[in-house]
Amino acid sequence: MHSRIFAALWAVFAIMAACACIGGAAHAASHASPSGLAYVVRYTGDADPRILGLLKQVSKAESLVQSPPDSALLLERRADEDKTAFAKVFQSEGYFAAVITVDLDQGVSPAVLTYAIKAGPRFALSKVTLAVPPDQPGRDAELPTPEAIGLPVPEPFLAKAVVDAEARITDILHRQARPYAKIAKRQVTANFANHDVTVVWTVDPGPRAAFGPLRFSGLTSIKEAYLAAQVPWREGQPYDADLVARYRKTLVGLDLFTMVQVEPAGELDASGRAPILVKVIERKHRTIKGGVNYKTDEGPGANLSWENRNLFGGGEKLSLAATGSAIEQLGEITFEKPDFLAPKNLFTAKGKVADENKKAYKGKNAQATAMVRRHFTDTFTAGAGVGYRASYIEKDESRPWEDGTRYGFVFLPVEASYDTRKDLLDPQQGIMASLACAPYWGAVGNGPNFVRPEFSVANYFKLLEKPGLVLATRVIGGANIGASRNDVSPDLRFYAGGSGSIRGYPYQTVGPLRGKTPVGGGSLFTFSAELRWRITELIGIVPFLDGGSAFKNALAPYDQPILLGAGLGVRVYTPVGPVRLDVATPVTPRKDIDDIAQFYFSIGQSF
Structure with a gap:
């Protein structure tokens, strides 16, 4: 009895597999290799394996290799776009002098698109400056040191580290009761003679402030009094970004909202208080x-x-x-x-x-x-x-x-x-x-x-x-x-x-x-x-x-x-x-x- 059951099951699986193979063959036949200039992409040179992986991720020629262009001219256009993208990748990693050359060999089939890479020296971050213009309010602000924002010098330049450091600057100033602190300007300069980079931030610290009145936006069925009771600060208390973050975390933890934003809104009032706006989107309860x-x-x-x-x-x-x-x-x-x-x-x-x-x-x-x-x-x-x-x-x-x-x-x-x-x-x-x-x-x-x-x-x-x-x-x-x-x-x-x-x-x-x-x-x-x-x-x-x-x-x-x-x-x-x-x-x-x-x-x- 059991042997007959297993035999029947195997027969069903065999029929299904045969149908899948026939269907797959028909599908393959109806989708023969696409017309156009078939090609493969190769890389030569001294690029670091990790950076080479990044290049392949941003390469248009790589991502579209299964969709060959109609002509060599269109393929070269893909390569030109890749060169621009590759340059940005190298610069983000500190290789400002990288050189990428392109060669297309149509004498073989498929054609070979070769990127010859010379990475060059990696530039070092040599100087980081934070400054407040002379006529800007908030010159008494305690600006963080490069080490405090994660940019010790000298270090190999990395664009992501600079972006992360910029966010830390405003975070630190927000913790100094300056809710409107922002970066007015960022200037990154690469020196090709010395192979180094300097970064200068122009900072607008903004005035010191205290917590002002609380306002809510987006409430439909939840009572304001319930949310106001969760606030961890008192009105008139010096502004503290950590308390704002804690309040937002509390609101998220209530499991009542799909979106929560808590941030200063508008200008300071006459007594130096910043109104706090709580924007929410209620979820289905x-x-x-x-x-x-x-x-x-x-x-x-x-x-x-x-x-x-x-x-x-x-x-x-x-x-x-x-x-x-x-x-x-x-x-x-x-x-x-x-x-x-x-x-x-x-x-x-x-x-x-x-x-x-x-x-x-x-x-x-x-x-x-x-x-x-x-x-x-x-x-x-x-x-x-x-x-x-x-x-x-x-x-x-x-x-x-x-x-x-x-x-x-x-x-x-x-x-x-x-x-x-x-x-x-x-x-x-x-x-x-x-x-x-x-x-x-x-x-x-x-x-x-x-x-x-x-x-x-x-x-x-x-x-x-x-x-x-x-x-x-x-x-x-x-x-x-x-x-x-x-x-x-x-x-x-x-x-x-x-x-x-x-x-x-x-x-x-x-x-x-x-x-x-x-x-x-x-x-x-x-x-x-x-x-x-x-x-x-x-x-x-x-x-x-x-x-x-x-x-x-x-x-x-x-x-x-x-x-x-x-x-x-x-x-x-x-x-x-x-x-x-x-x-x-x-x-x-x-x-x-x-x-x-x-x-x-x-x-x-x-x-």
Whole structure:
């Protein structure tokens, strides 16, 4: 039976391949080599390989080699345009005396277009001058030194360094409370006798200024008062470009705009204050997202979410989310209110319900929490709140004689996080650390009282820029302290194994077992390491190692062995984040429990 199926598949592939070959041949026949003067491009001389690569990038003859011109005259015109472009490339690299000659040999087929290059000496940057004209206001400005703008002398001349330095000049003056500073003139002079270059900037520092009134442009549904509350300066305070940049970053981080500009506008008022104009373009505030995933041990899954990021005009966010798989269905609603009672405070109310059918237990639970978090810095937040959790455990594999038990807990979560990542979907650099602790009080029946601390630390270190090579590591831990494992409801115990934990092992099976059935633990420790190698802009590969276990006891001694899982993943990079396919195998497989491999497919990095 199987042999007939494979034979049929091979027949289909063979027919498709034959059709492709016939179609390709017909296509090639209908597009015979184009008419015109066919040619190849060659380079001779002493050009540096890096510069030679730049020449090929700007060459019209190179880019149009598959579109031959109708005559030698038209090809020579391409070569003349190339000579002009080549001269600009050499000058930008400091080779002001470079000579390019062109030769076209039509005695062979295809014709040979040769660029003979004599780069000549590389000119040195010998002097950098910044000056304010005598009659110009702002002569008291502290002009930066050449070293401060990245142009130490003598150094080989590089045009890009000069352009970058010019931007630094105005940046430095802006930080001196001079918002209208600008470059009036730039003069670059090459001395062919000495083979050196001098650069002179005429600078208009402009007057010193203070922050003036704030004006907004482009708002349609967002309240000005909400954005004004985010301003990090006071009106009348000396102008500070760093504060302006920070404010813009804050507005961009609100996820409410597609464009944000913050800049001085108009002239100073009589008291020397500069009005600040905030120009924005609001993005659509409602978003619907969906995704699918597949895991060998959990089966197929899907998720769907909707959110409104500007519910009442003050950046309030309401989101609804649902996820489903063969073992769990979850619904969640979240409301967030920024600047709650004070700037930088975020109020969050969340409710969720779940129906779970897992190996360790089968049941339903609902949870509601309310928290206030404060952003102390751009990277550090902390908060506290109150919550209630209710569970109905239809079947408990650890205590089958107590099936049908109800649990209820009041808890007080306290959390802190430190996050320096730049890209949340595909982190390249930075740290994400979180610490949470919550005392739980049993509110139904003889529910236990315990304290639940949890932590997670992930680090991302970029080893190489090109090709992109990132070492990502993560450690997770937690415990239920003050109650025995069996007294805690099964849906609050700790489990390890599966996607997001220890890949290569079936879901929740790394830890205490009754036969082959997981019963959960009183504590948890897992770790992961990935080497994320981005081979091309589209494709990457990721070898990884996971390890750890859930343990029966909350505190030492621990009786469970540490298990390791290893594997290899593929990443396909898309605008919405990487699509991941991981294949993992247990390093120390357990008889009749572990398979040779587990497969995981989803959107986003594993952590």
